[in-house]
Amino acid sequence: MAKLTNLNAFDIISLSSGFDLSGLFVENDEKKEVQFTSTHTFSSITSKLGDIAQNLKLKVKKQGGLMKMEGTSGGRKGALAIDAEIFEFTPSFHLVELRKSSGDTLEFQKTLKQDVRPALKDIVWAWQGQPHQQS
Amino acid sequence: MGCFQSKVTRQYPGHEDPIVLASQTAFSVSEVEALFELFKSISSSVIDDGLINKEEFQLALFKNRKKENIFANRIFDLFDAKKKGVIDFGDFVRALNVFHPNVSQDDKIDFAFRLYDMDGTGFIERNEVKQMLIALLCESEVKLADETIEAILDKTFLEADMNQDGKIDISEWKHFVSRNPSLLKIMTLPYLRDITTTFPSFIFHSEVDEIAT
Numbered sequence: 495m496a497k498l499t500n501l502n503a504f505d506i507i508s509l510s511s512g513f514d515l516s517g518l519f520v521e522n523d524e525k526k527e528v529q530f531t532s533t534h535t536f537s538s539i540t541s542k543l544g545d546i547a548q549n550l551k552l553k554v555k556k557q558g559g560l561m562k563m564e565g566t567s568g569g570r571k572g573a574l575a576i577d578a579e580i581f582e583f584t585p586s587f588h589l590v591e592l593r594k595s596s597g598d599t600l601e602f603q604k605t606l607k608q609d610v611r612p613a614l615k616d617i618v619w620a621w622q623g624q625p626h627q628q629s
Numbered sequence: 630m631g632c633f634q635s636k637v638t639r640q641y642p643g644h645e646d647p648i649v650l651a652s653q654t655a656f657s658v659s660e661v662e663a664l665f666e667l668f669k670s671i672s673s674s675v676i677d678d679g680l681i682n683k684e685e686f687q688l689a690l691f692k693n694r695k696k697e698n699i700f701a702n703r704i705f706d707l708f709d710a711k712k713k714g715v716i717d718f719g720d721f722v723r724a725l726n727v728f729h730p731n732v733s734q735d736d737k738i739d740f741a742f743r744l745y746d747m748d749g750t751g752f753i754e755r756n757e758v759k760q761m762l763i764a765l766l767c768e769s770e771v772k773l774a775d776e777t778i779e780a781i782l783d784k785t786f787l788e789a790d791m792n793q794d795g796k797i798d799i800s801e802w803k804h805f806v807s808r809n810p811s812l813l814k815i816m817t818l819p820y821l822r823d824i825t826t827t828f829p830s831f832i833f834h835s836e837v838d839e840i841a842t
Contacts, residue, residue: 506781507765509765511698514690518690519824519827521692
């Protein structure tokens with residue numbers, strides 16, 4: 495899977511939550527995407543995401559810099575599908591964006607909270623908007 | 630329309646007729662009315678004066694009125710078109726319009742340029758980009774060596790700064806964006822398509838009440 499390296503300065507700058515105006519329209523727990531930073535390597539991150547997809551019975555498809563995880567069973571608004579995009583600052587510092595690509599936003603948020611976040615605990619440096627927790 | 634309009638203008642300085650705003654933007658009249666519902670709730674959250682101040686903007690964006698962020702500050706400054714330190718309803722609709730999925734790329738490219746041109750000189754200077762890059766790294770709690778930061782800046786300016794004068798002008802920016810279209814991702818808000826369902830408009834009802842009394 496190709497990762498997004500060679501980010502120019504503006505690619506990096508545009509990752510700021512200060513540019514994310516979705517907060518004007520929805521509460522944090524209604525958002526369609528979340529970001530986290532990680533000090534792990536690219537392969538460690540993709541491997542962990544692959545494990546999570548497997549546990550959630552999501553089919554994984556890699557499309558350039560995107561890891562698409564697609565459910566097959568219908569939810570309230572069709573099957574849940576999540577995209578993961580990995581941005582490299584350095585080989586040992588990455589930013590990962592998890593986005594709902596289809597399905598119900600509430601289901602996405604619930605899946606994040608119950609399944610994804612706990613499983614990512616070991617590799618997450620900090621979730622967007624929250625300080626790094628000293629463990 | 631006269632009595633209702635003057636009462637609303639007193640309560641909401643800078644309020645403009647939704648029909649006028651709709652004709653000047655990509656929004657329909659009912660979408661402008663829905664934006665007014667949103668505007669009312671944001672503008673009354675700290676001081677109930679019909680205007681959005683910086684704290685109210687921060688509260689709406691981050692759910693934390695004290696959270697400062699240099700990029701949110703830039704957005705606020707661009708929304709505050711009349712440079713009054715507050716955003717009125719007309720400002721709000723016109724600025725959000727640029728983020729509408731149906732608005733031209735040119736408008737988005739111009740807005741993004743002004744966003745990054747922090748000191749408004751008409752050029753995006755290298756030190757401005759460095760400042761913004763450092764701010765983002767700080768926000769994400771990512772530490773990079775100064776050489777790495779300089780290398781990222783070198784690469785960016787090699788590509789974007791065509792005449793190599795250490796700054797990016799609007800025409801260089803346009804070329805740069807055409808080669809890197811993902812840079813405009815921040816300039817489109819898909820939420821603006823569903824605005825009438827998220828914020829149902831009650832203005833029609835209140836207008837009827839005004840006329841009756």
